[in-house]
Amino acid sequence: MTFIRMAQSLSFVMVVALLAFSPLCSSQASGSAYLYPQFYDRSCPKAVEIVKSVVAKAVAREARMAASLLRLHFHDCFVKGCDASILLDTTGTMISEKNSIPNRNSARGFEVIDEIKSALEKECPHTVSCADIMALAARDSTVLTGGPSWDVPLGRRDSRDASLSGSNSNIPAPNNTFQTILTKFKLKKLNIVDMVALSGSHTIGNARCTTFRQRLYNQSGNGQPDFSLVHSYAAQLRTRCPKSGGDQNLFFLDFVSPTKFDNSYFKNLLANKGLLSSDQILTTQSAVSLELVKKYAANCELFFEQFAKSMLKMGNISPLTGSRGVIRKNCRKINT
Incomplete structure (x- = not known):
């Protein structure tokens, strides 16, 4: 009887082990990964602190930058989801969302995002997405000016394109009803x-x-x-x-x-x-x-x-995860 119970116990342990390594449990592999605050704890443990440090310096230089970084995240998420498409510059085949009516002559903070990305690429190359940088920068900007804090779910990936038409039509305008x-x-x-x-x-x-x-x-x-x-x-x-x-x-x-x-x-x-x-x-x-x-x-x-x-x-609007997005090396450009 003892032998039978041991065999049953071993069978149960083996089933649990098999389930643990089953691809069905790996949402990242399936392309439907969910976001969670600890996403970079192993791959880039200093990521959150690096973002916070650069944002703090930027806001200390210019108080207005906090609102600009918060707005940048908002104007990104409302177009195609929180995918950092707003950061892409115009190319021969793509017109930047920076040229849309809501963003032209008003969207700003791009240099701060560049500075954060540069620091992160030195710390852990090709690991932290531009979309996650924007989500963290928005939270840090809020906190730095006296607002509330929240744990930012991470794991977004970056888009391969932008949508000028989406930027013009999806973002609420000051004179909309x-x-x-x-x-x-x-x-x-x-x-x-x-x-x-x-x-x-x-x-x-x-x-x-x-x-x-x-x-x-x-x-x-x-x-x-x-x-x-x-x-x-x-x-x-x-x-x-x-x-x-x-x-x-x-x-x-x-x-x-x-x-x-x-x-x-x-x-x-x-x-x-x-x-x-x-x-x-x-x-x-x-x-x-x-x-x-x-x-x-x-x-x-x-x-x-x-x-x-x-x-x-808002930060969870249509995020790209797994194979549905990329990690851009330069937030302004598509990887070549």
Whole structure:
């Protein structure tokens, strides 16, 4: 009997061992790998720290860079998924997403990504993807400016192409209607809660005069300003954003605490002092979004908690994994 029990035990151990090495358990090999924070623990253990170090230096040099790196991740994920396609330069056969309307003359931070990639290639060549660098840089930028932290799932790979048309059509625009913006979020499996929370990233950063000029002079095509914008704030904005000219003049998205990641953005919206039309419509076009704005304005911790959750969801939009992507040696170019 003892011999039989030992044989049964050995059989069970062998089955477990076989299952452990079965290709069905290797999602990486099957091309359907999932993302997880410890992805580089063995292949490049210093990866997360290297990204954090370079981002910290960049933000110390220029506070605005935090918002730029956060925006870069957002503008990448909303096109073809979080695949670093936004980083690719134009070639003879491909037009860069940098030339799209949402990115032209405004997307920035590419040199910081280059600096991170260069440091990582020295530490562990051909290992860390540009897409993962962007996801980590977005998290680090948020934390460095006082915002929440989250464990970034890793293991994304990089695309082999870009989509100018996708960049032009998928990224929410400052003058889009509420429904249009919500639809763009829903197409990426993000809901109205994600939309309001992620809009809260406008608690840091700048916007150009050209992105909100219509609110000051011709909101509805009748030569009248936006009724939802406080007169005194509008008058202040007009001094540096005239009817013509000054397109590139920069304005704080959150004039109260422009370099601090907090919930002032939502408080500004409740005071009708949102800079972009896409900001203010969160309080004027939907009872659901208005209620969320009120909650986040009243409770910064609640906003931080939801922002982290929504960033995790956004960072998981259609990632390339396994054989479906590559690790670019240079984030700006396709491997040759």
